[in-house]
Amino acid sequence: MVMLSKMQFNIQYEDALELPAGELVNVFDRLTFIRIIEIVDDTPVLLFNAIFLKGFSLKHLKEIPSLEVQDVLHQDGSEILFSARMSGPIAKLIVSQKDAWPIAPIIIEKKQLVLSMQGTPSGLSTFRKKVISLLGSRFKLTVNRSYQGEWLTAPSMSPRRKQVLETAINMGYYDHPRQCKQQDIAMRLERKQGTIAEHLLLAEGNILKAWFEQSRISE
Template structure:
């Protein structure tokens, strides 16, 4: 049963969609390549499909040797860090559920959100009560089966907090997002960012690499400390 709190203020709800409930959805094919996909942070939600930093787990350590276009529902734009069985990537996530969330005004995807072979989709959506009701109704149209959902009247602000970046690094990262560096297709280069800010291209590259590393390390530590798996 799905409910909705009608009090004032932002709310969030967490939805569990079992793998067998989503066999008709195109995004389920992502699990043919990855055992688990976790959304870490949004990069650009102003365009469809939205772009996110994700942590992907896999069994084949050579998974990316044939290229990044493994699945139409998961358009990988960049590998940030790669290890033997997992990698941090920037990807555009396509599919009816993600399109539904992105299409509802005052409603957005947040963390924790993950897709696994064993548990299926665990998604956290945050927004106004009106927006969440609209998202809930549309989700029931996509997946008419009974869904497991947890609802809260408070914002889960303490789950994953954004790391504090030095002022200059924060400025470079924000400028990169605003100019479309993480958009698809990419709308600017590091040189464009450097010219916009009046600094060297090498400095921009250093700031972006450092900021991406700080975000990933912060997320990993908080996820470990919280016991989230």
């Protein structure tokens, strides 16, 4: 079973401006990626929801060379829902791999670009190297803490083992100092202490392996 990981790239104002579609940071107060509509000739058509900065409008958006507005689905004052074909290198890069793909949040806000990706550890590692070759090291990379330990399927983590692990955590077994013993967990769950010990050992092994695989994406 394949574990998926997530990472975020934070590209600051000065570096974002150097990108072909970088002028977006001067057009929108906030721009949010919703989904990929289609990919044509390795170039994605993306759906966005956005809020124009004061004094800016659709006219300014159409002046950005690497962005071709396809459709305006809704506009109310400064807020707009639109699709656009993005031909810049970052846009092409995010759809170039089968083992890494863009996810929300991808936003422009507070004069910076936040790009989020999901994929296999090896896929994200490859994607990171491609970003470095394109931008150098002029970005901040974070493996968001809320993502750590999150995967679609925890290998061999049965419902019963998960219950034992959650009970151990809730009872303070992993606190320092420990608030309970394995025997206490066994009494709570009405199981044998040996069974509890085995479940915890295997669960800890799964988590450590998953953490190690996920940590490789930032190497």
